[in-house]
Amino acid sequence: MTCPLCDAELDRSTLLEAEAGGRSLRGFRCPRDHGTFLPADLYFAWREHYEPADPPAEAVPSSDEVGDVKRAKLCPQDQHIMSRYRVRPEGGFWLDRCATCGGVWFDGEEWDATVEAGLLNRLPALLTDAWQRQADREVAHDGYEDRLRDRLGEDLDRVDGFRAWAWQHPQRHLIFSRLRERPDEPQETAD
Ligand SMILES: [Zn+2]
Numbered sequence: 806m807t808c809p810l811c812d813a814e815l816d817r818s819t820l821l822e823a824e825a826g827g828r829s830l831r832g833f834r835c836p837r838d839h840g841t842f843l844p845a846d847l848y849f850a851w852r853e854h855y856e857p858a859d860p861p862a863e864a865v866p867s868s869d870e871v872g873d874v875k876r877a878k879l880c881p882q883d884q885h886i887m888s889r890y891r892v893r894p895e896g897g898f899w900l901d902r903c904a905t906c907g908g909v910w911f912d913g914e915e916w917d918a919t920v921e922a923g924l925l926n927r928l929p930a931l932l933t934d935a936w937q938r939q940a941d942r943e944v945a946h947d948g949y950e951d952r953l954r955d956r957l958g959e960d961l962d963r964v965d966g967f968r969a970w971a972w973q974h975p976q977r978h979l980i981f982s983r984l985r986e987r988p989d990e991p992q993e994t995a996d
């Protein structure tokens with residue numbers, strides 16, 4: 806299994822130590838700290854034995870699915886494109902889920918955000934809710950396109966042209982990984 810961001814082989818790890826009466830939660834982590842992959846079978850094995858210490862809050866936060874391909878990652882388990890979700894009301898908090906195997910990817914800090922918000926045991930409710938809200942999803946998607954266009958202008962066409970080329974490239978992981986690296990030399994500004 807490889808990291809969807811850097812292609813490194815993911816390490817098997819214990820994501821949460823067992824609490825009394827429960828069992829530990831196992832998953833996979835990028836050795837370069839890009840994030841955490843939680844396969845559905847390991848998640849449900851853990852959740853079966855999960856007893857929340859506090860009664861669960863009534864409301865499950867909502868989430869939007871934002872675009873099937875925009876900023877999409879490939880599932881470490883089966884290489885299918887993952888759907889990206891924005892979790893509300895905790896703004897700036899994202900999850901990627903594979904519809905094929907049910908695995909969830911958490912970027913670096915998203916894992917801690919999920920655990921701290923007490924959402925780990927409620928992932929299915931959170932993600933299923935989003936899955937079903939097609940209309941909201943499309944609205945969110947349109948808004949996203951508009952915001953990108955406002956901020957990038959014609960540069961967006963350049964980016965999209967490159968993106969279309971990169972996504973059909975057999976070594977796209979290497980391309981995306983390279984793009985995330987900061988260039989060694991600061992760019993000269995031509996006068
Ligand atoms: Zn990585």
Ligand SMILES: [Zn+2]
Pocket residue numbers: 880881882883884885903904905906907908
């Ligand atoms: Zn998958």
